[in-house]
Structure formats: structure tokens, C-alpha cells
Amino acid sequence: MVTIGDVAHAAGVARSTASYALSGRRAVSDEVRERVRQAARELGYAPNAGARALATSQTRVIGLLAQFMPDEFAPAMLQYIQGVANTARDSGYDILLSSDPEGPAALKRITDSRMVDGVVLLNVAEHDDRLPVLRAAPQPGALVGLPGDCTGVDVFDLDFEESGRTMVAHLHARGHRELILVSQPEHVIERGGAYVWRLQNAALETAAARGITLHAVFGSSAQPEIGRELHALLDAHPHATGLLLNNEAAAAALPTVLHERNLSAPDDLSVIGRYSDEFARTFSLPFSSIESAPDRLGRMAVRQLVRRIEGEVAADAPYVVRFVSPDLVDRGSTAPPPAD
Amino acid sequence: MVTIGDVAHAAGVARSTASYALSGRRAVSDEVRERVRQAARELGYAPNAGARALATSQTRVIGLLAQFMPDEFAPAMLQYIQGVANTARDSGYDILLSSDPEGPAALKRITDSRMVDGVVLLNVAEHDDRLPVLRAAPQPGALVGLPGDCTGVDVFDLDFEESGRTMVAHLHARGHRELILVSQPEHVIERGGAYVWRLQNAALETAAARGITLHAVFGSSAQPEIGRELHALLDAHPHATGLLLNNEAAAAALPTVLHERNLSAPDDLSVIGRYSDEFARTFSLPFSSIESAPDRLGRMAVRQLVRRIEGEVAADAPYVVRFVSPDLVDRGSTAPPPAD
DNA sequence: GTTAAGGTTCGAACCGGTTCGCAGGAGCAA
DNA sequence: TTGCTCCTGCGAACCGGTTCGAACCTTAAC
Numbered sequence: 001m002v003t004i005g006d007v008a009h010a011a012g013v014a015r016s017t018a019s020y021a022l023s024g025r026r027a028v029s030d031e032v033r034e035r036v037r038q039a040a041r042e043l044g045y046a047p048n049a050g051a052r053a054l055a056t057s058q059t060r061v062i063g064l065l066a067q068f069m070p071d072e073f074a075p076a077m078l079q080y081i082q083g084v085a086n087t088a089r090d091s092g093y094d095i096l097l098s099s100d101p102e103g104p105a106a107l108k109r110i111t112d113s114r115m116v117d118g119v120v121l122l123n124v125a126e127h128d129d130r131l132p133v134l135r136a137a138p139q140p141g142a143l144v145g146l147p148g149d150c151t152g153v154d155v156f157d158l159d160f161e162e163s164g165r166t167m168v169a170h171l172h173a174r175g176h177r178e179l180i181l182v183s184q185p186e187h188v189i190e191r192g193g194a195y196v197w198r199l200q201n202a203a204l205e206t207a208a209a210r211g212i213t214l215h216a217v218f219g220s221s222a223q224p225e226i227g228r229e230l231h232a233l234l235d236a237h238p239h240a241t242g243l244l245l246n247n248e249a250a251a252a253a254l255p256t257v258l259h260e261r262n263l264s265a266p267d268d269l270s271v272i273g274r275y276s277d278e279f280a281r282t283f284s285l286p287f288s289s290i291e292s293a294p295d296r297l298g299r300m301a302v303r304q305l306v307r308r309i310e311g312e313v314a315a316d317a318p319y320v321v322r323f324v325s326p327d328l329v330d331r332g333s334t335a336p337p338p339a340d
Numbered sequence: 341m342v343t344i345g346d347v348a349h350a351a352g353v354a355r356s357t358a359s360y361a362l363s364g365r366r367a368v369s370d371e372v373r374e375r376v377r378q379a380a381r382e383l384g385y386a387p388n389a390g391a392r393a394l395a396t397s398q399t400r401v402i403g404l405l406a407q408f409m410p411d412e413f414a415p416a417m418l419q420y421i422q423g424v425a426n427t428a429r430d431s432g433y434d435i436l437l438s439s440d441p442e443g444p445a446a447l448k449r450i451t452d453s454r455m456v457d458g459v460v461l462l463n464v465a466e467h468d469d470r471l472p473v474l475r476a477a478p479q480p481g482a483l484v485g486l487p488g489d490c491t492g493v494d495v496f497d498l499d500f501e502e503s504g505r506t507m508v509a510h511l512h513a514r515g516h517r518e519l520i521l522v523s524q525p526e527h528v529i530e531r532g533g534a535y536v537w538r539l540q541n542a543a544l545e546t547a548a549a550r551g552i553t554l555h556a557v558f559g560s561s562a563q564p565e566i567g568r569e570l571h572a573l574l575d576a577h578p579h580a581t582g583l584l585l586n587n588e589a590a591a592a593a594l595p596t597v598l599h600e601r602n603l604s605a606p607d608d609l610s611v612i613g614r615y616s617d618e619f620a621r622t623f624s625l626p627f628s629s630i631e632s633a634p635d636r637l638g639r640m641a642v643r644q645l646v647r648r649i650e651g652e653v654a655a656d657a658p659y660v661v662r663f664v665s666p667d668l669v670d671r672g673s674t675a676p677p678p679a680d
Numbered sequence: 681g682t683t684a685a686g687g688t689t690c691g692a693a694c695c696g697g698t699t700c701g702c703a704g705g706a707g708c709a710a
Numbered sequence: 711t712t713g714c715t716c717c718t719g720c721g722a723a724c725c726g727g728t729t730c731g732a733a734c735c736t737t738a739a740c
Contacts, residue, residue: 001454001478001696003695003696003697004696004697004698005696005697013719013720014719014720014721015696015697015698015720015721016698016699016700016719016720016721016722017718017719017720019697019698019699020698020699020719023698025698025699026699026718026719027717027718028718028719029717029718029719032718032719044452046449046452046453047453047696047697048394048453048454048695048696048697049390049393049399049453049454049455050389050390050391050392050393050394050399050454050695050696050697051390051394051695051696051697051698051725052390052696052697052698053389053390053393053697053725054388054390054391054394054695054696054697054698054724054725054726054727055696055697055698055699055724055725056697056698056725057725059389059390061436061455064437068418068422077418078408078417078418081421081437081439082408082439085437085438085439086439089438089440089446094436094438094450094455095436095437095438095439096401096434096435096436096437097404097421097425097435097436097437098425098429098434098435099421099422099425099426099435100429106429109386110434112384112386113386113387113388113389114341114388114389114390115389115401115434138341223621223624224624252623252624253624255596256595256599259596259599281563282413283592283623284563284564284592284593341726343725343726343727344726344727344728345726345727353689353690354689354690354691355690355691355726355727355728356689356690356691356692356728356729356730357688357689357690359727359728359729360688360689360728360729363728365728365729366688366689366729367687367688368688368689369687369688369689372688372689387726387727388725388726388727390725390726390727391695391725391726391727391728392726392727392728393695393727394694394695394696394697394725394726394727394728395694395695395726395727395728395729396695396727396728397695
């Protein structure tokens, strides 16, 4: 392989001069700089990443720890990954992806061996095993998802409280007085998905404050089951006029269920979901929804991480916990309740 | 950070001895080996990846070049990535992910700077811009997807010809004599998706050889359109009794279309798709399908790549082009045609 | 008792970059 | 002419591993 020594030799200068000519970190005469660049181009010189990392203790690589939950919808995860990957490379970083089932060990390996300058954790749970490892690591970290303890890391998440309030307020404003909220299954919460609680509690409080009824239930995340559950729910609450879905499987199953009951939204039932626009497109769901904006969250996390890596924020600058406000994407599935 | 020098010092030996003690590449007395290991453990030593790469010219990282097509279904892509990532780490490799829209430049950067020991290309097109770059690189490469020219790389793909034959033969064996094949849209083919042709041509030949009718058409990959197109198709060919779908959007839209026409599979229409089991689960599709096995293909590609990296196959060993035979996953959507 | 063989360990060089200190030369003022 | 500064470029050291050759010490063989 062609090294900077070869370039220097071809240009008739010392290695150090070639390095300075290419990096611009010290003044070099115009003439020499041009000769060096020319030589580098002609020889097809590309600096060796390992050597550079060794010399500068910078890898220009960001670690991305994704955990694939078998019961989670793939499109959303891929959007997170894309948001992170694209933003990273716009900032001049590559991505080291770990989809490791046992995340903490992988994280430790990657940070200990200095393969990365920083780390993004996706899908962070309430008590996440990866967090202690990340805090002990010398590299900065950014999370997507809100853990119980946010010290030492920058955190980005959707504002689930606000999402819950918005969903209820939206339907209440249109005159609905009895609503059903289908959350994700309990095992998602047990796994650390506290966001399910956050949305549900905020929704319940809002409903209580406004004096309307909200039936909150957990639904399965598997397809045939959730369909049956939705039927049962609609049977059990015949006077409910609004349906809130914080459960992607339920949203995907609902069109069929409505069809089978010969109902349509918003004429018979107003519906609001909570999922990404991409998800809506993939399943061609006609329901208005709170946009979960995975790409945006991924981008924000990387941006902040890069700022920390490059020292644009002081190492002791306070850590950020930022909630992005929910956008309600109107697909026309809400209206005043039927006159009855 | 703690270096091997620190470990050596703590154990009272030379750096080289510490290195040999840890790597086992030369004999070291039991006593010293134990002392060194002990010291490494106590100090929390982890070798610096950059330094090791520099010394050994091995990074133990595999580059993964995924191209996200906006009109492609995310779940499948994620499965490829998972298959690659999991197999890689079982073999002791990490993954450098590039989702670069402009793949060739990213590939060149990664290989030139020696960030990776080898490369896996996903979603390879008939004439793929990344291939010349890969051939010029010093690292070996493995592809998922069949390009026009396979020289210099190992190639893995589903056997689309066999898939086409199987689909037609399966229905013919059950007595069907007029079939419809919905392929992916033409722009997928123009982009280099020759596999669409491969399946379609094989299906047409098989139908011709068996003296039955096959209407082959291209369908959109967007949701509202493909639904209308399916309706139009069924209108246009009222005597067709079998439907073959090499188009994921069509498969996802079909349940609704059937419902709207008050048809059901297999009683009124026999249906076979071509998509992954994961895809079927995500959309809870009740149709039998040719399994596209993305995880399996990803795994095969990494396995072979690792063999080449580690020199288990001679550098001049012939390159592999392997087609995996299609599995037909029976979900009970095929039967003899209705008596009529 | 000398020599050969074998097992251990050490020191030095190397991988390919970056960076620091210094030296040589030009330009300018005193 | 001397003295100073400024501009360029060079050499050497360093980052943290790995690996080669040689030296040392036992032990065995003749």
C-alpha cells in the first residue's frame, strides 16, 4: 500500500512536510503543497485509518448499538439506523454497528479497544444494562430513549406525556367523551419500555381532568391475537367513540377489524395512532397519528454526540435531556362522534 | 489508557513477553503467563484496535454496504443486516455499516484506508457501480445479489429461475391452467434488478412448456396504486385461477383486494408469493410463499468472506456463485381451481 | 568437561501516521 | 555587518501493538 512516506519521497520532501502539506496544520509553501498533493493524487494515497487512529487517538467512527426486539416493527428500527448513519456521515463519521443481543459486552469491547469516538444507544430501556458500561467508558454517549437515570449522557426521546395529552385533547375538542387507549403489551413495559406508562398516565390524567372516560388496556403485539382483542374491546365498550393506539400491531390490524365490523373512520369511530409516517406508508394506514420521528431523533443524537466528540461543548457542560414535541399528522381519521 | 506496556511492567516482564503470553503465539512459561493474565485482568487491559490493526494489518471489521431503496420494504433489508451482523460477530468480526446513497465513494474510502478486512455488498444490481471499486480493492468481497459480471467476488443469491419454475409447477400440478404473475415495477428492473426478469422468464418458459397460460405484468410498488392494479388485473382475466406475486407491495395489498371482491384464497383463487417469512408475519399474510431467506443469504456471504479473509481458501481459489434453492412455505393458500 | 539442544525471555525494529523542537535561509531594521 | 524575526522544511520521537533474532539458562548427550 502507498504510505505517506511514498508520497513524501515522490514529492522530494520529508514525511512530516508531506503530512503538514496534506493536513494544513502548519504553513507550507504553495509550491511544496502543490507538489505533495499532486504526488498523493497520482499515487492514489489514502491515509491508513489504524495508523491515524493510533497517532491521533481519534477514529472518526461512531458506535451504534441497536437492539433488535423480535416483537418490534422492523421499519421503525431501520429508520433510526438510517437517521444515525446519514447524519454521521454528513459529519464525516463512519458507523460501527452492533446488533448484539448481549449489548453490554459488545459496548465494552468497542469502547475499551478504542474502536469508536462515541456511542449512540438505540431503544434505551428504563434500566438499561448498557448504561453503566457507557458511563465508565472514556467516550461520550447519546441515547435515543429515556432511561431512569440520565447522568453522564445526552438523551433524546419523543415527548410521550405530551403525546398522551395531545391524543386525548384532540378527541375531546371534537366532542368525544368515551375513549379507548390500546397500549403495547405488558412485557414491553417489563423490558423497560417506560414510555408506554408515560403516554398512558398522561392520557389518563388528561381524561380525568377533562371529565371524560378513558379505558386503558394493553394489547398484544402479535397479529392474530391483537385483532381478536380489538374486536373484544369494541364489543365491551359500545359507547366509546374514539380509539387511541400506542401499539403498532394494533394499528396494522385495525383496518381489517373495522372492515369486519362494517365500521369506518372517522364516521363511526375516530382513530389516532402513535407511529412513524414511514410505518403508516408501509402499511398504508389511513389513521391520523402522532409522528414518532425516528430519523429526527437519530439525527439529533448524532449531532449532539459529534459536538461532544469534537469538543464544541465543554466536557463538563451539562448533559442534555431533550424531548421532541409530538407532531400530529392528520390523515382525516378524526371527526365529531356520530350523532347516534 | 492501560497499554500492554503497563501490563508487562505490572507482571515484571518485557512488552514482547506480555504480548506472547496473551496471544499464545510463542511458548511462555506457565508461571509468567499466569502473572501476565492476572495483571491484564486487574488493570482492565484491552488492546488498542488501531495499534493492533497497524501492526497486523488486520482490523477484524467487515464493511457492510447496504443501499436503502425508498421503495423497498424495510423489514427485508433489516433481516439482511441482521444476518450479516450476527454471523460476523459469531466469527469475531465487527460491522462497519455504510448506508451511503453514493456507495462507490464510500466503498473506496473504507477499503483504501484499510478500515475493513473484507466487504459485503447487499442488494447488488446487474451493473453495480460498487463492483469495479471492490475488484480494485485489496480486500475480498462477497455479494448478496447476482450482478452481470461475477469475476473476483463470491456471489450469493436466491435461485430466482427455480423460484419461477416452482411457483408455476406448484399450481399446474394442482390443475390450474391460467395464471397471473405480478412482478415488481419496471423501474426496479431498470435500476438493475435483473432477478425480476430471471423469475419471470423462468415462469413463462415453464408455463409454455406445460401448455398453460401465464399473464406476466409489472405492478407498482406503492400501496394505493397496486391495489387498483390488482383489481384491474382480476377484471381483465376472469378465468385466471392462480396468482403469483413477485412484488411485496402487491402481496401486502392483496388481502384487502380479495376482501373487496368477496373472494378468498384458496377457494376462489390460489395465491403464491415470493417474500420472506418475516415479511409474511409482519403483514400477517396468509399466502404460501417462496422464502427469500435474507438472513440465510447474509450468513452465507459472511461465512465465505471470513474464509477468504482468514486464508482458509487460497487467494486464487475459484470464486463462488451460489444460488440457494427456494423453499415453498405452505400457508394453505393453494388448492385445485374451483369447479366453476 | 565440552557441546548440542531446547525452552524462556528480552531488546529492537517495524507498522504508518502526527507533532514537536530546531535549524537554515531570507528579509529587514539598526 | 550584526541581530532579530519570520518562514520553511527536516529529523526524531511517539502512539501501542506484534514479531524477529539473539541471548541466557537448563538439561541431556557424548
